[in-house]
Amino acid sequence: MTVSCAPRKAPPPRRASPFSSWRFAGILLAVQVLLLPASSDACDDPPRFQSMKLKGASQATYNPGDKVEYECRPGYMRIVPLLTTTAVCQADNTWTPLQEACTRKSCPQLGDPLNGRLNGTFLFGSKVHFVCNEGFRLVGHEVLHCELVGNSVVWDKDPPLCEKILCKPPGQIPNGKYTNSHKDTFEYNEVVIYSCNPSSGPDEYSLVGESKLICSGLDTWSSDLPECKVVRCPYPALRNGKLVSGFGKKFYYRAKVVLECNPGYYLKGNDTIVCGADNMWEPKMPECIKVSTTPSPILPTSSHSVSTPPSTKPPTSSVSGLVTS
DSSP states (O other): OOOOOOOOOOOOOOOOOHHHHHHHHHHHHHHHHOOOOOOOOOOOOOOOOEEEEEESOOOSSSSOOEEEEEETTTTTTEOOOOOEEEEHHHHHBOOOOOOOOOOEOOOOOOOOTTTEEEEOOOOOEEEEEEEETEEEEESSEEEEEEEEEEEEEEESSSOOOOEEEEEEOOOOOTTTETTTOOOSSSETOOEEEEEEEOOSSSSOOOESSSSSEEEEEETTTOOOOOEEEEEEOOOOOTTTEEEEEESSEEETTTTTEEEOOOOOOOEESEEEEOOOOSSSSSSSOOOEEEOSOOOOOOOSSSSSSSOOOOOSSOOSSSTOOOOOO
16 A cells, blocks of 8 residues: 655744734833833932031922921021021922021130130130240140030130249259249249359369259259369470460369460360369360471472483593593
């Protein structure tokens, strides 16, 4: 039995429904609409200000016609004449213009301290510096800040004082004294002068150090206490030299002499010396060095030396009357 296999024909294509294409276009259009920025009929958040804040809680949205009320922040107060503190959401979705209607409060007024002055402003958030006049010292805090406490602004510390600078007596020294030693206190810039007592021995006392002391700060003097002691330097004998100024039998503290050398000698060191606190001359004694008499070699005047060739003449005889043929 023979079976024939005839080729199978493909079914005819289905016609696209016009409703399918319309449905796809509608979906595409909906997506595009969703991607477009949505139009809003509301204002943005109310503007912020340094001196003011919103009164009450803020809303999620603000529509045209909505109003917001502001009040002063802590540490601020209303300005006089009063400015409006209300803003309105307008039809064009913007807020009506508004200005800062508050200003900083002031801390209690402070005056210059006695014997001093202050610099700065008294407004909330500011600070003032205190400075005392010369001869006075600051007791307390140098800087005060105007801060908020509750609903009020106050200074964070008490204002300082300016007290007179005083010194205790500088002190007694052995074999000496100072002026006004009977006083218990000395004022700023007051001066005391030290001097030495007469010596009971063969040599007088010398005041070593500053004789004048000044009260320069609280219990502070301008230098250390001086000393009264015997300071005597040896006679400035200079070998091959002599003393030309400052003659004396004894040479005490700060005695000054001038020395020079005899002819034929030159001075090595300083010609002027002073008797120091350690009984030695300062700087040290000089020396007199003998001047050398050896002639100095004559150097050629030109940088290029010229050599002379040896003579070709025969030497002459040292015997008189001898003739060489």
